[in-house]
Amino acid sequence: MSSPPAELPRLSPAPDGALSVHGSAVRIGARGLLILGPAGAGKSGLAAGLIALGATLIADDLTLILPGGGAPILRAPARAPVRLELRGLGLVSPPTSREAPFAAALLLAPSRARLPEPDTWPVHGVEIPLLRHPAQPDLAAKMHLWLS
Structure with missing residues (x-):
């Protein structure tokens, strides 16, 4: 089991055994994606791009x-x-889902390699696939294809 990378946000205890984290989450089909990164990294912008793709x-x-x-x-x-907060435009009410199984986490940060080795993040005893990619215009399409 791997240890959480230092650049990931801290998981904080929440009610009912949950953990809370600073990040945005979307559902693509039956899979949930958690988008992580520092303030201003493009989390909400990527979520908006993914919502535009369904x-x-x-x-x-x-x-x-x-x-x-x-x-x-x-x-x-x-x-x-x-x-959803659209920086420079305000708040919008896009299509929503109550929840989704946690399929992957995406850290908006430089990737380590063109074809990186698989990495994971242990959450609630499960190794969650951890991806790293800088926020770029094509990232929503890439993530939509990766999770579909």
């Missing part, structure tokens, strides 16, 4: 990770408005 928003800015039967579950905090 994804639905689970949470923007703060996501809960709950233990699940097989995979952990991505969900928005209770009573949190499910809206």
